[in-house]
Amino acid sequence: MASISPIPKEPMVTQALPATCLNGGRRGDCFDVLILDDDPFDQKRLARTLDATGMPVNSVSAATIGEFGAALDAGSFDVILIDYMLPDSDGLAAQKMVQSHPTNFAAAVVMMSNRMRTDVAIESIKQGSLDCLDKVELNTDKLRELMMASVKVLAETSRHWIGELLAQQRTLIAQDVAKLVRDEMEFGRLIDTIDKRILDMLAARGLTLADRWDADGVMDPDPPFAFR
Secondary structure, X not given: OOOOOOOOOOOOOOXXXXXXHHXXXXXXXXXXXXXXXXXXXXXXXXXXXXXXXXXXXXXXXXXXXXXXXXXXHHOOOOEEEEEOEOOOOEHHHHHHHHHOOOOOOOOEEEEEEOOOOHHHHHXXXXXXXXXXXEHHHOOHHHHHHXXXXXXXXXXXXXXXXXXXXXXXXXXXXXXXXXXXXXXXXXXXXXXXXXXXXXXXXXXXXXXXXXXXXXXXXXXXXXXXOOEO
């Protein structure tokens, strides 16, 4: 009986991810995503959808503004998904918390809602959000796109922040140099005044060489003064 060779399986084709995605977000090994949503179902759905993107993702969820603030303080995030409708505040207030946070100000903020209002979207975009979307639009493709875009957002924000820091440093250095010059000028005028007073004192006391006095000679303890 002739043996039957098994039918070879077709190789699995996977979509190649850019190097930035393989390296992850800020930490280099994965993208850190913070979800602010008071609906447990939406929290879990978004977390599952993030896992299904095929990208290295670590997600954290918060249901209230208090939990959200604690999460911001506890970690650094690449993408922050904010539900506009919250029981104790709203998404725009949460977005301002992100922008004023010392470590998460560069995170890419995405405002979301069951039905996004135009006025909310406009205000959120003005405040610098990456996008404003209905929750149903947040599928695997869209979330993957947002995470990839967060890399650019972080780079641009960091570059702007570094530029601002350098500008501040240049201003401080210029102020210090100006103060140093003023102090040197005032010190020079003071030395000139002291020189004249010492010369007058030497002449009044009958000390010789008053017309050829110099500060180094007076400060040197070795050469004695010559009296008439």
